[in-house]
Amino acid sequence: MKSISLRRLKALCWKETLQIFRDPSSNLIAFVLPVIMLLIFGYGINLDSSRLRIGVLNEDSGKDAHAFVSAMRHSAWLDVRSFQSRELMEKSLVDSQIRGFVIIPQDFTKRLENASDTAPVQLVADGSEPNIAQFVNSTVSGVWQSWQLERADDHGTKLQRDIVLEPRYWFNPSAESRNFLIPGSITVIMTVIGALLTSLVVAREWERGTMEALLASPVTRAELLLSKVIPYYVLGMVSLLLCVGVAHWGLRVPFRGGILALSMVGSFFLFSVLGIGLAISTATRNQFNAAQAALNAAFLPAMMLSGFIYEISSMPPFLRGVTHLIPARYFVSSMQTIFQAGSLWSVLLPDILMLMASSALFIGLTAKLTRRRME
Amino acid sequence: MSDIVVSFRNVGKSFEGMKNPALDGVTGEIRTGVITGLAGPDGAGKTTLLRIIAGLLAADAGEVETLGVDPVKDVATVRSDIGYMPQKFGLYEDLTVIENLNLHADLRNVVGAERDETFERLLQFTDLKRFTTRFAGKLSGGMKQKLGLACALLGKPKLLLLDEPGVGVDPISRKELWKMVEDLVNQGIAVVWSTAYLDEAEMCGTTLVLNEGKLLFDGTPAAMTAPLKGRSFHLKNLNTRKRPLLAKALARDEVSDGTIQGHNLRLILTDHAQPFPPEEIGAGESARWVEVAPRFEDAFIDRLGGGPDGQSILARHLREIPHDGNTVIQAVDLTKKFGDFTATDHVTFDVHRGEIYGLLGPNGAGKSTTFKMMCGLLVPTSGQAVVVGLDLRKSAGKARQRLGYMAQKFSLYAGITVRQNLEFFSGIYGLHGKSQMQKCSEMEEIFHLGPFRNARTDSLSLGYKQRLALACSVMHEPDILFLDEPTSGVDPVTRREFWTHINGLVERGVTVMVTTHFMDEAEYCDRIGLIYRGQLIANGTPDELKEMVATDEMPDPTMEDAFIELVTGKDR
């Protein structure tokens, strides 16, 4: 019974395809959600700071104090609001209307003259948003540094700044977070299609009694398995191309790699997640439980542990170990490379090998769980 | 010319988590040339046996030989020569008729000219030609069943296994299906027809009867009914109310089983008992005994030790509603349209207090739509549905408090326990505190649910689910009870018990409206409304309906004859 009849396989695949296209919810997941998600990652999720709203309370009437305030006002990264009372400003910080504030004390001018290590300015940032707080700190400090240099220039006492750092971002010169978030988010989309959607399909056949009719026909185990893998594989690849197209032409994310690398990486990742989804579905035979299991076993890890938003190297060792078992991890890193660096085979190959191994593992598991009988 | 195609010896099968084996030492064979019935109540092991024959399950013990091979080891041979129709017909509801057929044709390698020819023949045979582009999910029960059969017949199987093909299907479709299957048998195919309806078993050439995993009987229906010869009677010409009479008759030692058939009682006497004088149960002077042919169902119940005693403890626990003869259910020009399609077309009838009114009709004829409007699940496009004098649209809450409802699928919450279901249903009808708890305990006692009170409802057998569903629907002591195919798939003993309770309730003044495909059930009704193509084509007592179709060739038609004649007569 190992043989595969092409006719039977074709018929089963066609049936599956019709079912996919006729269910509005699978269309929603396969075609609408990917575009929405990409748009969200393109516009909604932005890890770079935009204009930071900060408050300023100037208690000194001196010329220098005014000059510093206007230096801040001129910064492209700051949106400065003046306050007259400390209470009001603090309340604004609590209410998240501003993300930080600067207080220029009464003795600012006086302390500026006396050399010291610390600036005579108080900077407070909203620590409840650690990322923004960091940006507030570095931006305001930057303004302070350059203002001092200018002021020293004006006074004729040149301050020496001996080491000059020249940072260059490879692959992503403008260091835009969307350029790595979007390729990463395709992982999440592929996981949803590959695992979440397929986790329901075998279970549905058991629930509706159609599996019994199939099993009573001359269908072989291999045909049964392939008839689930092939249509969803094609669906996933179409969706992948759709995503890449939208990302590249719609969202202007540079795509430097080749189709070959993309389709290899995409195929093996899809096989892995399809394997997970089908294995769950075959094991549970119940749609409700299958969907829950897929959510916890495939979707959450893809979201949290794939390195797509959260850096894997920053995780504790135990979790870092766990991420090696998650196919999404290899896909995320490959996608980021293919998009921004191109088809660097020496970089991609180890990931592809891992994805091949995980495809073999999960498809094999499904094959093992697929029964020719009802037990 | 009768060959043995399947034989099994001492087959046993157990499932994890089940106390008793699903099959326990079952021996038998299946031959060509006859339809082999596989009969028995729910949970008897019918499906398990069919699956073992088809190689879908492996038996724990015993030997099975299907088409000359071991069905588990030699899967390929078995699969290509077996046609199998599972319980829910195994159709893809989101594919059209022709797509379902194409799939199965490809799976069974029916191609080219052979395929065209086979499709032509099967579509002709099943009369589905007009519906090839319709989605399987949108077909009526009868059409689904025919399509299921057509799919199972592709690839010319030598053995056809049908798992409860008659459930939820109207008598006309069932009869048509039966004829098709008989044709197949004549072509030399061996057919197994599994069923919980024993009237179907009666028509089979030979029948295996299973009960609780054991083989109860193996032989022709005639052999099954033989012991009952001279023990089956009709008690005719009754001049008083038939239901209390039945209760009294069943209370007698001589009577082992009894049902209502139109105006008559059908009684089965115990072995060697003689008919007693009808006056002894107050049947009136004109009452007389007439011997009738025993039925398969009678024999089945007799083998299990007779039917229930006819006393409804339930009825005794409910309040008496005075028989004031008022009209309590009224349909006036009731019409429902779905787009262009008129599902119910100006239907008018009324039901008096203490009556059982049956709604009958073929699948998809508008029976369910009418029923749903009567109990307030659908709003009529025009016309009125009046229940206990209240318009369901205007004073829904008040009217609903006085309704009880029990549906085909036994609408119980599967995930919670028996007791929790009882408490829930009494709770939403406003019972509370001590009286609620007392009522729930009463119900547990009446329906023998005590041992299961903390069991999850979905672990109950169909029979107990049915009892629980009835309990849940009568706890608030409704004036009117709506029953939607209440005994579908339930075995005859539980069905007897169910009707004993319904009869008791009716005697207490409850009015019952029931839909059914089961003609025996129709016989319990005082009056029947027959709905076809959205219209009420007949309305009267069961006997009146039978008389309407009586001819010289058919002087004594059955309820099923009446149903078929009235519906097909309308088509002519």
Place this chain on the structure above:
Amino acid sequence: MNFFRRVGSLIRKELQSLFNDRSGRVLLFMPVVMQCLLFPFAATLEVKNASIAIYNEDQGTAAVELMQRCASSGAFTQFLSVQSQDQVEEVIAKRKALLAVRIPPDFSRKLAAGEDSPIQVVLDGRRSNSSQIAFGYFQNIVEQFSKDRAKTAGRVLPTEMVPRFWFNSNLDYVNYILPNLVAIITTIGALIITALSVAREREQGTFDQLMVSPLTPEMIMIGKAVPAIMVSFIQATMILVVAVFIYQVPFRGSLLLLYGGMFFYSLALIGVGLLISALSKTQQQAFLGAFAFMMPAILLSGFSSPVENMPHWLQILSWPNPVRHFVEIVKGVFLKDASLDRIISVIVPLAIISSFTLTTAAIMFRRKSA
């Protein structure tokens, strides 16, 4: 009185069917436990264990000292010394290092001469966020280095700002992620429960049974809403307890305000859930529908990146997203002890959203049930 009794029965039944079943309990609380364990460790935008590669072409003392400082600083746990520009490219391409530093041959000489002395830093732009932060670490090392040099030389340096971080003085990421988690988990719980429970009743046929009973559509809706609110409150409380007692996240605000906000938030979600279930025919559709709503709603809530970073039009467009407002409430109450009028100004949108979703759901419900 009668009203409450009937609705009470409905609620009790709903809770029983949620909790009777083992897989149901697992489903409700497993994700909570998993996410409590995973999120605080996994979901961090901090950069720890960063790796740095240094290609030093200079033999001078300044260059050597700078290298030593990098190697001994706690900021970088991995320190790779590379020997050529090709290797620099390789360690970046293969993600062996987040950033690579190249010290040119004349670095020490220029520095000694008082000229500007450049250092090239190559960052992995595929992970620009992390490499930017790692670059910050390197910058600090360099600044400290030149400051120390200036001190010994007796030169005047620009003064430095010392920031203070309110509400979370060490910028601890756990303090940020756990309050967010309260919002996320409540969302998943409340939404899935309401969306699936009605769809399941419809699939199993029990819905008809409810419709023929004296319960009104409103009672049924309340019966579905209350258990969902209860479950989401329980889940939220679980995380709250874990956050405060295990992860030691400070809770500064008023519990009453938090639960008040949570109440309106749950109402809004339940409206959405009921709406989804009214639109779906099967459990599969309800589940996928709820998922398709949840993903964008959570992503646009300001949980993974702040709402103020979104383009203006999207900020306006995401106003009807209830998750966004609740995330704000949780963050405000948890760490900042936000004032009553502030919280109320966030609850108002939630109240508006919930009245809209609930009304729509009620209309759909009536139409479906009629």
